[in-house]
Amino acid sequence: MRCLLCLLVLLFTSPVAAAVPTEQARVLRVYPHDRSAFTEGLLIRDGWLYESTGFENHSFIRKAVLATGKVVQSIAIPSQYFGEGIVDWGDTLRSFVWHGGKGYIWNLKTLRQTGSWSYSGEGWAMTRDDRTIIMSDGTPVLRFLDPKTMQVSRRLTVTLNGQPLAMINELEYVHGEILANVWQTSLIARIDPQSGRVKGLIDVNALWIKAGTTDPGAVPNGIAYDKQTNRLYVTGKYWPYLFEIQAPAAH
Secondary structure, eight states: OHHHHHHHHHHHTSTTGGGSOEEEOOEEEEEEOOTTOOEEEEEEETTEEEEEEOSTTOOEEEEEETTTOOEEEEEEOOTTSOEEEEEEETTEEEEEESSSOEEEEEETTTOOEEEEEEOSSOOOEEEEOSSOEEEEOSSSEEEEEOTTTOOEEEEEEOEETTEEOOOEEEEEEETTEEEEEETTSSEEEEEOTTTOBEEEEEEOHHHHHHHTOOOTTOOEEEEEEETTTTEEEEEETTOSEEEEEOOOOOO
């Protein structure tokens, strides 16, 4: 992990990369977060915090009180699967798994399964705009899915300074941009959903330090945006805190 991180640091701090603006995350509030959660997906809907976690036999989708982290509903993913991202669409919640091509459709209120879907390759994270569901799979290519069929309608290659950017993990759609954790780094990429170009970077390294985690897998991962309040939240795997940070300005 450290070697990969060093390589990425060299990439992002090179003279060419200096053209991409980088801002430090500005913390507004801090909330408790379950430090046993290996966070894979995070979202806010109607004031509730929804979170999906990973690892076989430990993959759950949970609904929690934002301010306290108290879980009020929980559903387990079948034990043979490693749970990954989640996204809401209408009165449903969509989820998928890392390997196996298995996707689920859940009733948003009851968390009861109402359907399923399938896909090729790996599943990492999902978000949505007003028309499509957007999926990452660890490659530089994002897939845009038709919510009715969950089939791919278009693909978008993400680039940083003209070079494909891989390891795109948790996603969130904010003010016309796709925000994405870059796995095993402290960086959140701000992606133009039309061109795929990284317009800027948000650095959450100070939050990573404050989380005080020692597990090498406890990297930043988890972005949730509350459109009703214009509040942006981030966390990480096994982090004891959920941070509200300043959301990027609307364009």
